[in-house]
Amino acid sequence: MAFDLPPIAKAAERLLVEIEQAVRAFPRCHKYVIGKDLREQAMLVVRLCHRAWRDRSQQARWTAELVWAIDELRLTVQLGSRIKAFRSFAQFEQLIRLVEDLGRQAGGWKRQQQQHLKGQNPAREAAPERAQILSTCAASTGANA
Template sequence: MYQWLNKNFPIWRDAEKLMLEVEQAVRHFPRYHKYTLGSELRQLATQSINQKEMRTSWVKRLQIYIEELKLKIQLAKSVQAFRAFAEFQSLVELAVSVARQAHHWYKKL
């Protein structure tokens, strides 16, 4: 595994926090959504912090996963899977933050 990404970097910290908040939000999804949409959200959030690749590849892949994750979060909101709007809002803000950071990293690389 490449150890180029310091876990104290804001992008790593925010991606890890996003993964944790997705896990916590999915716990409260209705049963119907927990095992379908919830599983997809968990998988995307987890894949977004996998750093087994070179920097450029990882950042590009992160951008793709985060965009897909944002769509799934929006879908979860549309089907009223979140127990509160604040959960949705927190996830969206983190996802946007990670996406923005990934975009800036990619431009620098």
């Protein structure tokens, strides 16, 4: 199947490669715990990007999951920095910038889909109108007497 990936999927794949290279350089004590989590979370982000791109009928669902997965990955990268798992602060900084860029793209994609959904059926979002009163003034006073 030949198709052009959107920029967000390419960015997710690049992030996965960078995380893989960073984890290879982790000290042994971090490689098999936080390193494993980083690898799995980055792979999940790539998979969700591809699902959101290819499964158009469920795109809003996959995009929402993608936003959460990126947020969780960001938290894990930050934790890795706090426990000094990365080779240097520069390596952490490079990864966190990639994660934040990916998060901005996913957030924009999600907002775009929400606007698209709202635009398809604006009547659904509108408040229901009040029913018209068809009685006359005389009918109202007669009922109250």
